[in-house]
Amino acid sequence: MTVESTAARKPRRSGAKRSTTARDTKKQPAGQTELVQLLTPEGERVEHPDYAIDPTPEELRGLYRDMVLTRRFDAEATTLQRQGELGLWASLLGQEAAQIGSGRALNDADYVFPTYREHGVAWCRGVDPTNLLGMFRGVNHGGWDPNSNNFHLYTIVIGSQTLHATGYAMGVAKDGADAAVLAYFGDGASSQGDVAESFTFSAVYNAPVVFFCQNNQWAISEPTEKQTRVPLYQRAQGFGFPGVRVDGNDVLACLAVTKAALERARTGQGPMLIEAFTYRMGAHTTSDDPTRYRSPEERELWETKDPILRLRTLLTREGLADDAYFADLERESDALAKRVRDAVRAMPDPEDMAMFEHIYADGHALVDEERAQFAEYQASFVTAEEGI
Amino acid sequence: MAAEKMSLSKAINASLRTALETDPKVLIMGEDVGKLGGVFRVTDGLQKDFGEDRVIDTPLAESGIVGTAIGLALRGYRPVVEIQFDGFVFPAYDQIVTQLAKMHARSLGKVKLPVVVRIPYGGGIGAVEHHSESPEALFAHVAGLKVVSPANASDAYWMLQQAIDSDDPVIYFEPKRRYHDKSEVDTAAIPGPLHAARVVRPGADLTLAAYGPMVKVALDAAAAAAEEGKSIEVLDLRSMSPIDFDSIQRSVERTGRLVVVHEAPVFLGTGSEIAARITERCFYHLQAPVLRVGGFHSPYPPSRLEDEYLPGLDRVLDAVDRALAY
Numbered sequence: 002m003t004v005e006s007t008a009a010r011k012p013r014r015s016g017a018k019r020s021t022t023a024r025d026t027k028k029q030p031a032g033q034t035e036l037v038q039l040l041t042p043e044g045e046r047v048e049h050p051d052y053a054i055d056p057t058p059e060e061l062r063g064l065y066r067d068m069v070l071t072r073r074f075d076a077e078a079t080t081l082q083r084q085g086e087l088g089l090w091a092s093l094l095g096q097e098a099a100q101i102g103s104g105r106a107l108n109d110a111d112y113v114f115p116t117y118r119e120h121g122v123a124w125c126r127g128v129d130p131t132n133l134l135g136m137f138r139g140v141n142h143g144g145w146d147p148n149s150n151n152f153h154l155y156t157i158v159i160g161s162q163t164l165h166a167t168g169y170a171m172g173v174a175k176d177g178a179d180a181a182v183l184a185y186f187g188d189g190a191s192s193q194g195d196v197a198e199s200f201t202f203s204a205v206y207n208a209p210v211v212f213f214c215q216n217n218q219w220a221i222s223e224p225t226e227k228q229t230r231v232p233l234y235q236r237a238q239g240f241g242f243p244g245v246r247v248d249g250n251d252v253l254a255c256l257a258v259t260k261a262a263l264e265r266a267r268t269g270q271g272p273m274l275i276e277a278f279t280y281r282m283g284a285h286t287t288s289d290d291p292t293r294y295r296s297p298e299e300r301e302l303w304e305t306k307d308p309i310l311r312l313r314t315l316l317t318r319e320g321l322a323d324d325a326y327f328a329d330l331e332r333e334s335d336a337l338a339k340r341v342r343d344a345v346r347a348m349p350d351p352e353d354m355a356m357f358e359h360i361y362a363d364g365h366a367l368v369d370e371e372r373a374q375f376a377e378y379q380a381s382f383v384t385a386e387e388g389i
Numbered sequence: 390m391a392a393e394k395m396s397l398s399k400a401i402n403a404s405l406r407t408a409l410e411t412d413p414k415v416l417i418m419g420e421d422v423g424k425l426g427g428v429f430r431v432t433d434g435l436q437k438d439f440g441e442d443r444v445i446d447t448p449l450a451e452s453g454i455v456g457t458a459i460g461l462a463l464r465g466y467r468p469v470v471e472i473q474f475d476g477f478v479f480p481a482y483d484q485i486v487t488q489l490a491k492m493h494a495r496s497l498g499k500v501k502l503p504v505v506v507r508i509p510y511g512g513g514i515g516a517v518e519h520h521s522e523s524p525e526a527l528f529a530h531v532a533g534l535k536v537v538s539p540a541n542a543s544d545a546y547w548m549l550q551q552a553i554d555s556d557d558p559v560i561y562f563e564p565k566r567r568y569h570d571k572s573e574v575d576t577a578a579i580p581g582p583l584h585a586a587r588v589v590r591p592g593a594d595l596t597l598a599a600y601g602p603m604v605k606v607a608l609d610a611a612a613a614a615a616e617e618g619k620s621i622e623v624l625d626l627r628s629m630s631p632i633d634f635d636s637i638q639r640s641v642e643r644t645g646r647l648v649v650v651h652e653a654p655v656f657l658g659t660g661s662e663i664a665a666r667i668t669e670r671c672f673y674h675l676q677a678p679v680l681r682v683g684g685f686h687s688p689y690p691p692s693r694l695e696d697e698y699l700p701g702l703d704r705v706l707d708a709v710d711r712a713l714a715y
Contacts, residue, residue: 141497142491142494142495142496143495143496143497144497146496146499147463147496147499147500148499148500153463154492154495154496156488158483158487158488161456161483161484161487161488163456164452164453164455164456164457164459164460164484165456165457165459165460165463165488166460167453167456167457167460168456168457168458168459168460168461168462168463168464169460169461169463169464170460171457171460171461171464172460172461172463172464172465172466173464175442175466176464194452194480195452195453195456195483195484198448198450198452198453198456199453199456199457201448201450201453202447202448202450202453202457205448358494358497358498359493359494359496359497359498360493360494360532360533361493361533361535361557362493362498362501362555362556362557363555363556363557365535365557365630365631366584366631366632366633366634366635367630367631367632368532368631
């Protein structure tokens, strides 16, 4: 079954009244599952019995602004890569609703473990977006203090961070803290042993962790059906906690479901898996060529579900934002793009000796020795030049 | 508590107990560490006294054990995890190498990972496959990890205390065939540095460097050689990352000869690094090439062959004779 046909046959408004917890959906054959949806691709509000939400106009505009600015930041980063300013970029294009919706569901005390594509979640956590670019420019491996924003560093090894999230959540529970942990991963990562082990540990210890799988349909060139024979959210059932599939292009549904899952975790009800059914509109990274493995029609189909467009439709139709608002936001986007561009170009290369720093907290004799030898070697050039 | 004679495994147990009493953030995690007290009973009685929240029986998932320990460390805890046997560490190797070792550097020092990974290692107990390996070089090769191995009960007690106190991840290799060897432990003593080698028998003609389970073999070899009038100095290296090259150098400058002994395969092993560095540092002091005695480039053999595979008294003495013949 192709991804397109799965999506095309999915019931939308008509089916939105049914619960999609693992308990209920086990009666449904694979591929016939439905999404939690609160905002249709046509920009219409629908209700869901389990996940009600009533955002104020200001909150709706805030979600829209987050998505627009995140998309603009992402586009600027892609451009910077094309211009040689970044070595690589992993675009989130198309996944803005999944990231902003889930990211805005967090409380300050909650902790996030991202992959390397959670630029929108980082935005929600207050991480300066320019800090996300250091690793892609090659000047560091992560340019922010994880504890300043409760947003851990990007993790490149697929799925590793789900175990860190689980361990962290075990610690949160031990501390008796009123907080939860949100762990991000992708459809490809669902095949990794670490993700399965994190499900096991979190269930066994009833850890307050929410697993947020952004199923963007493609793990580089491999479609989801190369990772799984059942809908991903159904995996949770076998581990003993609920799973739910949410329309990942619906920012309201992502917000509502993540809020509920985090609250559930905070109140001692254990882990939950959210599968945000979405689409990576661009390449896996700037090194990738999606034209080799997927059709233009597929992207065109998903463009009709664009997360930003549908919220704009709602805002416009309901009279919640006028032309002046959109024009202001456009100017703010331009300013953000310029700030990002200037920051990247001004980003200094690290000092040579930086490679010997922070390897150990308590020091290490071999590192000390090699640092001294390298410093002497570097100094020998200066001495030679001065000698001439 | 002052000086007391105890077995190496009891010393580790006492060390864990002290750590649990001293710091409420210390946790013990691993398979069967609770009611059973570990398959070697090293954690015996700890869960009973400190509860299931401090001494945690885990699912049978090594990557999960280390990965969740990383998360707990990020939250401010100091987990001491037990890997049941040497050959079982490999499912956790990814978490240890790509995450545990690198996260401090990745964060530019913003996060610390005070995680200790205890691994009973080495052969000589007649075990089945994957229960007798010595993978220390694989960990020592990775920047960000520290690797140590005690050879006696006192070091077992104190080095574990120091490993738990360290803000760096430490791989703590326990010589399982020495678990029952008893020696004096002074729990009130002030220990020496964690990564310093120690002369355990002074000598003048040749330096025999060993660590963990091989220190006893080296001492036995030195005693046997003494009967033939040879004066052998024995160094207990104690740490494989970092290696205390200064102490080895000082010894070799006195004796002029060096033989390194370990159970792990000789090829690209700890002894190879020591031979290379000591040759660089002590070229004009050396009377003979640095020789290595260890395991072969073979999977660890079935236990009926392990006496041939492991360096014993005869193979060590043969290397001593060869070095002295130059």
